[in-house]
Amino acid sequence: MSPSDKRPLHRRFARPLADLLGDTLDPLLAKQGFGESDTILNWDEIAGERLAAVTEPLKLQWPSRGAKRSPDEALEPATLILRVEGAFAIEVQHLSPLLCERINGRLGWRCVGKIALRQGPIERRPTGRTRPAPPPAEAVAAASKLAEGVTDEGLREALTRLGARVLTKPPVK
Numbered sequence: 001m002s003p004s005d006k007r008p009l010h011r012r013f014a015r016p017l018a019d020l021l022g023d024t025l026d027p028l029l030a031k032q033g034f035g036e037s038d039t040i041l042n043w044d045e046i047a048g049e050r051l052a053a054v055t056e057p058l059k060l061q062w063p064s065r066g067a068k069r070s071p072d073e074a075l076e077p078a079t080l081i082l083r084v085e086g087a088f089a090i091e092v093q094h095l096s097p098l099l100c101e102r103i104n105g106r107l108g109w110r111c112v113g114k115i116a117l118r119q120g121p122i123e124r125r126p127t128g129r130t131r132p133a134p135p136p137a138e139a140v141a142a143a144s145k146l147a148e149g150v151t152d153e154g155l156r157e158a159l160t161r162l163g164a165r166v167l168t169k170p171p172v173k
Contacts, residue, residue, distance in 0.1 A: 039103060046102050051095065054088040056122055057081070060112070077113030086119045093117060135164035142167055 044052040060078040096115040103112045143163030150156040
């Protein structure tokens with residue numbers, strides 16, 4: 001009986017979801033050439049928010065390793081196959097050396113040597129950005145009063161909008 005079996009039954013099965021996710025995804029991703037789920041799960045951090053919105057990693061394609069290969073011979077890096085939206089393919093192609101560097105830096109070794117692009121639609125993920133709530137009427141009135149002396153109407157309106165936002169912000173500690 002292992003030490004974990006001595007715990008009560010309800011404690012034996014309680015594990016963080018993140019622990020289970022990696023264990024579940026790793027075998028599935030191994031079929032696509034990924035040794036671990038880190039590249040897929042952290043693609044937003046690796047590629048950056050802008051590139052992650054228009055790309056997704058499909059698989060790692062490893063070069064064939066012949067049976068007569070010497071064990072001392074250096075391993076050739078893999079090719080990362082990325083799906084990219086058509087309009088961004090040229091930009092991603094130019095940034096591919098940077099992406100390789102970021103992936104290899106994340107993994108800690110020269111895993112990816114080049115990137116191959118496959119054009120296609122990317123499933124849009126919801127972004128965390130939301131429009132801020134409009135400022136309260138009191139803040140708009142106070143900002144409008146402060147901007148009364150400005151003669152240019154467009155500038156006065158812009159200053160009023162800015163002032164209302166500034167007046168609604170909590171004080172910085």
